[in-house]
Amino acid sequence: MAERAATYLGDDITAALAVDSTPPSSKLSPGDWAKTNLFSSAANTIVTAIVAVAAGLLAFFALRWIINADFAIIRANLRIFMIGQFPREELWRPWASGYVMILGAGLTAGAMARNSHELALSQELESVKEGWGQLLRRFWPIIAASIFFVSFARTVMPYIGLAAAYVLVVVAREVGWRLPAAIRERALFIGVALFIVAMLVIAGTSRLGGYALGLVAFLWALSELSRVESLPTGFAGTAVRFVVALVVAAIVAIVQNLIPHDGFGWEDWGGLHISLFTTVIGITLGMPFGILLALGRKSNLPVLKTASVIFIEFIRGVPLISLLLFSNLMLPLFLPIDFERPADLTLAIIVVTGFSAAYIAEIVRGGLQAVPKGQTEAAQASGMSAAAVQRFIVLPQALRAVIPAMVGQFIALFKDTSLLSIIGLLEFLRVSDTSNAQQEFVGKGLASVTYLFVAIGYWAFAYTMSKESRRLEAKLGVGHR
Amino acid sequence: MSETQAINTDATQVGGTGKVMIDVVNMDKFFGDFQALKNINMKVGEQEVVVVIGPSGSGKSTLIRCINRLERHDRGSIVVDGVELSDDIKAIQNIRRETGMVFQSFNLFPHLSVLDNITLAPRNVRNIPKAEAEATAMELLERVKIPDQARKFPGQMSGGQQQRVAIARSLAMKPKVILFDEPTSALDPEMIKEVLDTMKDLATEGMTMICVTHEMGFAREVADRVVFMADGEIVEVGTPEHFFTNPQEERTRLFLSQIL
Ligand SMILES: Nc1ncnc2c1ncn2[C@@H]1O[C@H](COP(=O)(O)OP(=O)(O)OP(=O)(O)O)[C@@H](O)[C@H]1O
Ligand SMILES: [Mg+2]
Numbered sequence: 001m002a003e004r005a006a007t008y009l010g011d012d013i014t015a016a017l018a019v020d021s022t023p024p025s026s027k028l029s030p031g032d033w034a035k036t037n038l039f040s041s042a043a044n045t046i047v048t049a050i051v052a053v054a055a056g057l058l059a060f061f062a063l064r065w066i067i068n069a070d071f072a073i074i075r076a077n078l079r080i081f082m083i084g085q086f087p088r089e090e091l092w093r094p095w096a097s098g099y100v101m102i103l104g105a106g107l108t109a110g111a112m113a114r115n116s117h118e119l120a121l122s123q124e125l126e127s128v129k130e131g132w133g134q135l136l137r138r139f140w141p142i143i144a145a146s147i148f149f150v151s152f153a154r155t156v157m158p159y160i161g162l163a164a165a166y167v168l169v170v171v172a173r174e175v176g177w178r179l180p181a182a183i184r185e186r187a188l189f190i191g192v193a194l195f196i197v198a199m200l201v202i203a204g205t206s207r208l209g210g211y212a213l214g215l216v217a218f219l220w221a222l223s224e225l226s227r228v229e230s231l232p233t234g235f236a237g238t239a240v241r242f243v244v245a246l247v248v249a250a251i252v253a254i255v256q257n258l259i260p261h262d263g264f265g266w267e268d269w270g271g272l273h274i275s276l277f278t279t280v281i282g283i284t285l286g287m288p289f290g291i292l293l294a295l296g297r298k299s300n301l302p303v304l305k306t307a308s309v310i311f312i313e314f315i316r317g318v319p320l321i322s323l324l325l326f327s328n329l330m331l332p333l334f335l336p337i338d339f340e341r342p343a344d345l346t347l348a349i350i351v352v353t354g355f356s357a358a359y360i361a362e363i364v365r366g367g368l369q370a371v372p373k374g375q376t377e378a379a380q381a382s383g384m385s386a387a388a389v390q391r392f393i394v395l396p397q398a399l400r401a402v403i404p405a406m407v408g409q410f411i412a413l414f415k416d417t418s419l420l421s422i423i424g425l426l427e428f429l430r431v432s433d434t435s436n437a438q439q440e441f442v443g444k445g446l447a448s449v450t451y452l453f454v455a456i457g458y459w460a461f462a463y464t465m466s467k468e469s470r471r472l473e474a475k476l477g478v479g480h481r
Numbered sequence: 482m483s484e485t486q487a488i489n490t491d492a493t494q495v496g497g498t499g500k501v502m503i504d505v506v507n508m509d510k511f512f513g514d515f516q517a518l519k520n521i522n523m524k525v526g527e528q529e530v531v532v533v534i535g536p537s538g539s540g541k542s543t544l545i546r547c548i549n550r551l552e553r554h555d556r557g558s559i560v561v562d563g564v565e566l567s568d569d570i571k572a573i574q575n576i577r578r579e580t581g582m583v584f585q586s587f588n589l590f591p592h593l594s595v596l597d598n599i600t601l602a603p604r605n606v607r608n609i610p611k612a613e614a615e616a617t618a619m620e621l622l623e624r625v626k627i628p629d630q631a632r633k634f635p636g637q638m639s640g641g642q643q644q645r646v647a648i649a650r651s652l653a654m655k656p657k658v659i660l661f662d663e664p665t666s667a668l669d670p671e672m673i674k675e676v677l678d679t680m681k682d683l684a685t686e687g688m689t690m691i692c693v694t695h696e697m698g699f700a701r702e703v704a705d706r707v708v709f710m711a712d713g714e715i716v717e718v719g720t721p722e723h724f725f726t727n728p729q730e731e732r733t734r735l736f737l738s739q740i741l
Contacts, residue, residue: 122632123632123633123634229610229611234608372588374584374586374588375588375590377551377582377584377588378582378584378588378589378590378647379590379602380551380577381549381551381577381580381581381582381651382577382578382581382582382601382602382606382650382651382654383574383575383577383578383602383606383654384601384602384605384606385574385606388605388606392590392601392605393590396592397590397591397592400592
């Protein structure tokens with residue numbers, strides 16, 4: 001409904017998220033467990049033995065390799081791996097930006113967890129606040145990887161910085177949990193706004209930043225106004241809402257522009273930072289576009305339908321690399337001469353957004369088809385308009401059905417950001433090559449060290465996403481339907 | 482009781498208050514080449530309860546789905562409360578607002594709470610303020626005797642409870658007519674009664690209803706008229722008593738012998 005602007009998913013999902021879905025662990029002693037699982041039959045015993053020997057050998061060689069490996073290359077390049085070519089005197093920016101982001105994430109996560117918790121309680125479902133132990137288990141790959149990364153630091157600063165980050169997460173989550181209900185309901189807006197502010201801390205205030213913050217303010221104002229029931233209904237009410245929201249957006253954008261804060265242009269961003277950054281942008285922008293494309297593909301208007309189909313099928317029909325190259329080499333040729341060439345990262349973000357939108361569109365289409373016809377009919381029979389039927393009945397059910405597939409797409413997108421190196425961006429994987437080309441390390445055959453380091457980075461985030469997706473699946477399987 | 486008595490196939494003599502609520506004239510409906518409804522003529526009066534029976538595939542669902550335009554009829558005319566059904570989407574939506582529908586498979590919205598299921602259309606279509614819509618919803622839940630289920634989700638309720646929520650949902654739009662398509666066919670026997678009781682209450686309160694149902698006990702108690710359909714045609718029309726004691730057409734007798 002209108003006042004629940006933040007979620008398309010419906011209350012039963014929100015509540016289900018708070019219900020513990022972990023199956024009760026079996027109470028076997030280690031000996032019994034081994035007996036039933038490892039040595040239950042002759043065949044099983046042989047398999048266990050073979051795998052054990054192989055694992056032992058692997059561990060032995062891995063350990064010997066690690067002991068002999070020279071990690072100096074990581075130590076020398078840690079900063080580049082993380083954030084690219086940031087000058088030392090600008091280092092405060094990524095740190096400050098990271099803290100703002102962590103603050104936003106912690107607040108939002110805490111507030112939303114509390115919302116789910118309250119809702120579950122109101123439905124008489126069992127719900128307890130998630131303990132820190134559980135959170136540790138959920139996010140251990142990222143936590144472990146961050147500690148692993150910092151362990152290569154040559155100064156004490158990063159250690160302190162990381163410790164402070166974790167303290168901030170804990171505090172922010174607790175604060176978010178305790179916020180008053182009225183603020184908690186708007187947590188998503190706060191989270192998104194803080195995310196953009198975090199970006200602006202690095203990039204500086206700009207017209208683009210104004211648009212981004214203005215958009216958030218616009219959506220927020222719209223959702224606030226939709227709660228006001230004294231406004232006239234129909235076209236007049238809609239017009240009033242839009243105008244007021246636009247004014248709010250304009251004020252926010254202008255205030256943002258007035259703040260004098262020079263930035264560090266994002267042509268020079270790099271490392272794990274842009275890998276994560278493009279993924280997050282690709283997901284958050286690709287989602288709404290993807291949903292619109294999926295609806296467009298189902299539309300009765302031939303123009304809309306054809307345009308959606310062409311876009312989706314074209315993007316899905318060619319490799320991401322070719323799209324990146326096209327945007328980088330060809331697109332500027334089509335632009336007017338006096339048009340300032342957009343930064344590589346800007347082009348990359350546009351391509352990645354379009355790319356993920358096309359894939360998300362196909363996933364959503366599957367979900368739309370899975371919604372039973374009776375749902376649409378029941379809604380139509382009550383006199384709802386076609387748009388309202390989609391908005392309130394079809395989309396919420398379609399989207400929930402495709403959450404796992406969607407997360408799979410996000411993971412793929414994250415790994416695909418390694419292709420950004422093709423157009424000269426210094427993303428995470430590319431740093432491995434550039435550091436091996438440095439004078440002191442060239443020809444020393446250290447690529448295996450840097451690749452291992454990078455692999456651990458990718459794995460930590462991809463595996464966490466995959467774990468979270470399975471957790472979500474288990475939760476949504478609880479109770480209803 | 483004589484064998485010469487003519488079979489009554491005229492479904493256009495209205496009962497109720499005498500005011501015509503639904504008027505179907507010479508209506509045909511095709512699915513591709515297959516004619517699902519053949520020259521249907523039927524009137525339903527205000528406050529009248531009409532029960533439609535007939536074998537599977539005879540076109541009962543298609544008939545009532547044409548009345549609120551879930552299916553588009555091909556020939557003839559359908560007028561509901563003075564508004565003719567055409568391709569005009571505004572007219573269609575106006576008719577749908579006044580016409581509730583209850584489905585065999587409930588079709589509650591699984592992602593919305595019972596309260597939201599009931600208040601969605603009034604708020605969205607009629608622009609009723611939230612508080613008022615919820616107050617009405619609670620009254621309706623009271624009326625279908627499950628006020629304690631308001632916060633639950635459809636998946637957490639029994640079939641009988643779900644169907645009663647579906648009835649409350651259609652009542653929330655304050656319709657002038659309610660169309661029932663085999664509302665008890667998907668229910669376990671012990672839940673059929675609670676739904677039929679709710680429907681009987683509605684009939685007693687003067688709601689205009691068309692019910693596709695094979696519950697002849699219900700028909701006997703509340704129906705003003707029973708319409709028997711076969712092969713897309715109206716075959717026989719009469720009072721419930723007529724069908725129990727004196728069905729004329731061979732197909733009617735055969736059908737009744739199977740369901741009674
Ligand atoms: N969408 C459709 N496309 C093609 N044929 C259809 C469609 N809907 C119904 N029919 C056909 O029209 C005829 C009448 O169907 P209808 O569902 O109205 O029967 P019914 O009397 O309600 O039967 P039941 O008691 O099984 O519900 C059937 O032969 C059916 O196969
Ligand atoms: Mg039917």
